[in-house]
Amino acid sequence: KLGNATAKAELGRATWKYFHTVMARFPEKPTEDQQDALRSYIHLFARLYPCGECAEHFQQHLNKYPPQVSSRNAAAGWACFIHNEVNAMLEKPEFDCTNLGAFYDCGCAEDEAKGDD
Ligand code: FAD
Numbered sequence: 001k002l003g004n005a006t007a008k009a010e011l012g013r014a015t016w017k018y019f020h021t022v023m024a025r026f027p028e029k030p031t032e033d034q035q036d037a038l039r040s041y042i043h044l045f046a047r048l049y050p051c052g053e054c055a056e057h058f059q060q061h062l063n064k065y066p067p068q069v070s071s072r073n074a075a076a077g078w079a080c081f082i083h084n085e086v087n088a089m090l091e092k093p094e095f096d097c098t099n100l101g102a103f104y105d106c107g108c109a110e111d112e113a114k115g116d117d
Helices: 002-024 032-048 052-064 072-089
Strands: none
Touching: 002 072, 032 052, 052 072
């Protein structure tokens, strides 16, 4: 039982790290196609999340709070908000979403317009 809880928490931490990093790297001015891709991705992510109980809850959260995909800021802010919904459900402290800034820097800056940073 404890082993299960530990594995579930580890999966969650790794997944949230990845999830927020995707948002932090989403284009600031996404095309329609990029917005569609992120929206589809989030819905499929929720359906396929390997912890069944978590996937169930998360799909309910998505129905209530549909993904915001109009810009990087919108997507990152939405993801922070939805993670806070999960935090609240699990009685964890709320994360301050104004601190997102450098928190999810993947070290991928060289992929951006070459040479600016
Ligand atoms: P986590 O919640 O894993 O967060 C990791 C780190 O992210 C934190 O230490 C903090 O630095 C940062 N962080 C915290 N909040 C935010 C935020 N709002 N925005 C950005 N960064 C933040 N567990 C269950 O028991 N039941 C469930 O139903 C369940 N559903 C889940 C659904 C999904 C989609 C995911 C990805 C995970 C789910 N989990 C669920 C796992 C749970 O959310 C945690 O990942 C796990 O309990 C470990 O928690 P933690 O305290 O280490 O921090």
